[in-house]
Amino acid sequence: MKSVKKKPVPTHKEVFVKRITREILSGKWNPGDKLPSERELAAEMGMGKTVVHNGFEQLAAMGLVYIKPKSGIFVADYMKTGNIETLNAIVNLNGDELGRDVVEAILDLRLAIEGMALRALCLCRSEDDIAHLRSITEDIRDCSDNMGVEELAERFFLWHREICILSGKSVLTLFMNTVHDVSIAFWVKYLRMYGTSFAIERLERFIGFIEARDCEGAYNLLATGIDDYLANLEKQTM
Amino acid sequence: MKSVKKKPVPTHKEVFVKRITREILSGKWNPGDKLPSERELAAEMGMGKTVVHNGFEQLAAMGLVYIKPKSGIFVADYMKTGNIETLNAIVNLNGDELGRDVVEAILDLRLAIEGMALRALCLCRSEDDIAHLRSITEDIRDCSDNMGVEELAERFFLWHREICILSGKSVLTLFMNTVHDVSIAFWVKYLRMYGTSFAIERLERFIGFIEARDCEGAYNLLATGIDDYLANLEKQTM
DNA sequence: TATCAAAACTGGTCGGACCAGATGAAGATT
DNA sequence: AATCTTCATCTGGTCCGACCAGTTTTGATA
Structure with missing residues (x-):
């Protein structure tokens, strides 16, 4: 089953x-x-x-x-x-035991990729885009209870990939897909650390910034989220 | 032969x-x-x-x-x-005919990757690192005359990859390698546009900034180089 | 000792044999 | 007539043995 x-x-x-x-x-x-x-x-x-x-x-x-x-x-x-x-091979073999420096470098790259997509989307977003994002966010909320953390991680990955797709910067989408495995490993950790409801609320805050065409707001939300995650990771391992 | x-x-x-x-x-x-x-x-x-x-x-x-x-x-x-x-497949098939938006997105990503490596290297560089970079730069200069543009492009790629290796951020090196094919296509265009000697001089300016531990200087050199390239690309196609 | 051809490696490619899940049409059941 | 079941026939999935063509080592010969 x-x-x-x-x-x-x-x-x-x-x-x-x-x-x-x-x-x-x-x-x-x-x-x-x-x-x-x-x-x-x-x-x-x-x-x-x-x-x-x-x-x-x-x-x-x-x-x-x-x-x-x-x-x-x-x-x-x-x-x-x-x-x-190679990185995927390491991640798939070692599972959760990724070095902090590796995690940091990966997240920096994600910030670079997705940050660019966010800025672009803020400028070009349509009403349909907003409605679409709201819709898939609701989907995640609805089925978040009866779903394993890995499946949920996949949903969060897809949500963020959608940002790249909607931004029109197709190369960013391709890049996002190449770091899929690594991203899943990140989201699993993230969801365990913060819990699902907190993560979903953040998605809605992103939508708010995008709707308001607030490039810097959206970018900072992403950047501070990553910084915060790294800080907590530090605490955990100490 | x-x-x-x-x-x-x-x-x-x-x-x-x-x-x-x-x-x-x-x-x-x-x-x-x-x-x-x-x-x-x-x-x-x-x-x-x-x-x-x-x-x-x-x-x-x-x-x-x-x-x-x-x-x-x-x-x-x-x-x-x-x-x-997928991107490699497109590049390998279409050759030079890459859309401007694609080129721009790729270069933005390279800026993200290599920019991070440059900043890190400025902080941690040793005297040996500087000597090593000088050495491989000289190698490029020495053999630049009797070498095809594709082979030269490969050398420039390796030079910039060396920045990632020396920076200690191993993930960046892996990323750099995944965009190898796309990077070669870029360097071929770049070398044709600016000429070899100009490109080599830029390498030496990079070394200067790294030796001076000038993070922002090095980063800006990279950023302005890319901007300038894109601007010229604009002119060419008009 | 130097040379060079043959033998003994190496990886590279391919097609046929067989497996097992997916599909859809024919036939049995209701 | 509508539905369910069965089974032949699709699909891709895996594997092996045969053969090809460079590379390296061997060893006989000059």
Whole structure:
């Protein structure tokens, strides 16, 4: 009945990718190390070479591994050469245990992205936009009681993405989507810290600023919200 | 002898992905349309179903397509649900023909990312950092004559990425890498517009500000550089 | 000792076989 | 006639073995 969607049977590829990801992020292998060949790993793990190959392609896309064609596969210096997928891999593996500096950098970026969208939306918003935002805010309020925190986090993510969509700055929407996983991790923490009703009230305050075309007000609400969150995070960990 | 690395023989998968990408971005298919089945497309294009399947997986990662498991594959509303890979796909296909608003949004984001890195580096820079930056700047100057503009663009990208690395804000580096393709397109345009020597001089001015620990000076140099570029872009297109 | 060809690697690509969920039409039940 | 059930036939999902083509090592030969 619950909306859990755990995969009952992980595929060979998933098993392989998870294992290597774990081994690299845990430091078992170091940047520059040459990994065993696809054939070796395939035999060791009892799976076909193609599966291992596809797994390595995914690991390369995540920036954890560097493929030197026809020669070998090496552990990448992922903190230098990685990308957002690398960050997602770290977040998905470590769960809540994100370093404070990482969280801070991510939030600064979100401020940059969404702040720009907010300012733009304040200038161009129509009555329909306001009505639309009110509508989806009500939706969240209505179903907030019988919903898991992760599902709720997704709703909050979508609400803020809507800001980007309505602002007309399509590139910002694309950016917002690329930090989806990281954002969910943030919202889960946020909702646990402040509670749902407080978070929903903030959404309504945003709408108020947008309706009044108050660029700076909207931006400051976002900025102070983030600052406040970081301050509380500080307290919690002390 | 040239450093051209064109693939002599594109693989089936590449052919397939390119074709569908073209068809979607050109508007032959519209968001929500159901595409022909993997088997149909495979037969039509004379390739195996697995190849088509892998191709669709890549297209899904690019945000161009939405896979409804065991049911069908649909064209995604990629401007809403896409990510940076989508943007890369657009850039790689259209080449120089990027809309002004897109360019502006991308540069605003770069300002957010790199601006933060610059401020941080101004505060924490060591003598070694300065020497390192001087060294790689000299490298660029030395080999700038006998180098194609694309290769030079890559060097400029790496220079600015180095700012992120040295700043210690590792997340910024990861972000910088995710906008690699888009950045290269920018630098190619930039170098053509201002010339190499002007661009190198700007690098040295950055180093000066960083050495003086002048946060605002460094930030403003970046900001005014971007503004100036956008203004020139305006003139050019008129 | 230096050279160079062959053997033994490496990753790269592909298509066929098979699996399982989704769908919809045909037939049975009410 | 309306509804439910069943099942053939769609769909994508996964995997493996065969084969291809560079790279690296080996070792015989000059």
